[in-house]
Amino acid sequence: MKKRTISPKSLKNLAQSNKEINQLTRESIETALLFLLEKKDMRQISISELVKKAGVSRNAFYRNYKSKEEILELAYARTSQNLMDKWHQLQKKVHEDGIQQSFSDFIQQQKDKVEDTKTFSNISQWIKDKTNQLNQR
Structure with missing residues (x-):
C-alpha cells in the first residue's frame, strides 16, 4: 500500500x-x-x-x-x-x-456608529421628530 x-x-x-x-x-x-x-x-x-x-x-x-x-x-x-x-x-x-481635535474626532466616530446602526438611527430619528413636535407647540 x-x-x-x-x-x-x-x-x-x-x-x-x-x-x-x-x-x-x-x-x-x-x-x-x-x-x-x-x-x-x-x-x-x-x-x-x-x-x-x-x-x-x-x-x-x-x-x-x-x-x-x-x-x-x-x-x-x-x-x-x-x-x-x-x-x-x-x-x-x-x-x-491636541485635546480639541481628539474630542471632535471622537464625537464624529460616535455619530458615525449611531448612523451605521439601524436601531440607533431609528431612535435618533424618533427623538428628532419628538423635539420638532415640541418646538412647534
Whole structure:
C-alpha cells in the first residue's frame, strides 16, 4: 500500500480551520454563559446546562476552559486589555493632535456608529421628530 502524505498547504488549511472552530466554540460557550447568567446565579449553572445551551460537547468545553469561572476571568482580562489599548491610543492621539481635535474626532466616530446602526438611527430619528413636535407647540 502506498504511503499517503499531506501537503503543507493542506496542513496549514487544517490548522486554520481548527483555529476557527475553536474560536466559534469559545464564543458559543461565552455567549451561553452570559445568557444563563441573566437568569441564574453562577453556582446554579451546571457545565451540562452550559454546554447544552452552547451547542457543544463537554469535551469541547474542557478543551477550552478549566471551569465556568475561567470563562469570566478570560473575558475580563480581554476587556481590560482592550480598554487599556484604547486608553493608550487616545493618549497618543491627544498628544499628537491636541485635546480639541481628539474630542471632535471622537464625537464624529460616535455619530458615525449611531448612523451605521439601524436601531440607533431609528431612535435618533424618533427623538428628532419628538423635539420638532415640541418646538412647534
